[in-house]
Amino acid sequence: MKISLLTTLFATLLLATTxxxxxxxxxxxxxxxxxxxxxxxxxxxxxxxxxADLKGNPKLQEYCExxxxxxxxxxxxxxxxxxNPPPLEQSMxxxxxxxxxxxxxxxxxxxx
Numbered sequence: 001m002k003i004s005l006l007t008t009l010f011a012t013l014l015l016a017t018t019x020x021x022x023x024x025x026x027x028x029x030x031x032x033x034x035x036x037x038x039x040x041x042x043x044x045x046x047x048x049x050x051x052a053d054l055k056g057n058p059k060l061q062e063y064c065e066x067x068x069x070x071x072x073x074x075x076x077x078x079x080x081x082x083x084n085p086p087p088l089e090q091s092m093x094x095x096x097x098x099x100x101x102x103x104x105x106x107x108x109x110x111x112x
Contacts, residue, residue, distance in 0.1 A: 030061060033071055037064035046112045049095060059106045066102035074098070 030038065037051060038060055044050020054060050074094060078085065086094075099111045 030065060031068045031072075034061065034064040034068040037067060049092070049099075054108060057108065059108060063102050063106050063108060066105055067098055070098040070102065071095075 041051040041064070042055040042060070043052065045052050051060070051063070054063060057063075085091075096111060102108075103110055
């Protein structure tokens, strides 16, 4: 009887520990592009496609992850259409729209 009670308590403790660990996901590390956004992007002025105005903002990593996801989607589409790249003006307009979208998502100031 003592063994089954001990086994039951151990199983309950193990289940509770596993459940609490599963409920608290490990912090996800930023993608390589998001990392670049957080380290190099904050050194560039907004006028040149940088994120200098977000330096020190607690939402910077979330913003950079959002932009990274949109940038990756666009790069994937471009790779499928490699023989016909968009004009530079269109590419710059798309990047500004992606920045605007992600900044709005996190209530950050719009890019200039």
